[in-house]
Amino acid sequence: MENIELEELRYPIGKFELPSSISEGQIAEWIGVLEHFPDRLELLVKELSKTQLETRYRPGGWTVRQLIHHVADSHHNSYIRFKWALTEETPVIKAYFEKKWAELFDTRTAPIELSLNHLSAVHAKLVYLLKGLSSEDLKRSFIHPESNETTTIEENIGRYVWHGNHHYAHIKNLLQREGWNS
Numbered sequence: 762m763e764n765i766e767l768e769e770l771r772y773p774i775g776k777f778e779l780p781s782s783i784s785e786g787q788i789a790e791w792i793g794v795l796e797h798f799p800d801r802l803e804l805l806v807k808e809l810s811k812t813q814l815e816t817r818y819r820p821g822g823w824t825v826r827q828l829i830h831h832v833a834d835s836h837h838n839s840y841i842r843f844k845w846a847l848t849e850e851t852p853v854i855k856a857y858f859e860k861k862w863a864e865l866f867d868t869r870t871a872p873i874e875l876s877l878n879h880l881s882a883v884h885a886k887l888v889y890l891l892k893g894l895s896s897e898d899l900k901r902s903f904i905h906p907e908s909n910e911t912t913t914i915e916e917n918i919g920r921y922v923w924h925g926n927h928h929y930a931h932i933k934n935l936l937q938r939e940g941w942n943s
Contacts, residue, residue: 770819773930777807777923788891788899791922796888799881801842802832804925805932806873809817814873819933823863825932830868831859832928833883836868839921840887846903846914847894891918 780787806814806829814826823831838857845852862868867875899915912920936942 767819770822770931770934772927773934774923774927777920777927779916783919785896788915788918791918792888792891794922795884795891795918795925798922798929799877801886802829802880802925802929802932803877807927808922809873809941813939816935816939818935819839820924822931824869826870826873827863827868827934828928828931829873830871830876831863832925833880834868835859835924836880836887836921837883839917839924840883840890842903842917843871843887843890843914846901846917847898851902851904851911853906856906 783868809825815824817824818828834857841888842854845854894914897916900911900913902911904911933942
């Protein structure tokens, strides 16, 4: 498989690009995407067979099951990061080893409904929180310990919209390539 094809499989919607400015309208749009993401994902994967859930979305990539559990784990961690940024002064957040988490027993074998339900609850809480933030709150930030980059809450909203859509596209593209869509 050529490097270009592999890169397209890895980043089907491209890499995250932060807009040069983020408007109130952009924030509202992103929050709407976050609000509906759990339902979109569930509709995409709820009818998949065990064999389909064990299929890797690309060579060397995670299985569909691992992707679903990863999204729930990642968005759970992100919710906590939002809370830290709102309650501490530019905290250094706790990173986690997502690749190691993806290899844990539960991520490899648990029913996807556990993570779909968790994602639905986390997004409901996150959306409720985000809709109540002021423009000053949206500028609060945290520092990622690996990159030492400062990320604002508004930037993180966009990053997690991208993250969900990124993994949604992994699964959707696999279903299309395999002819599994109905």
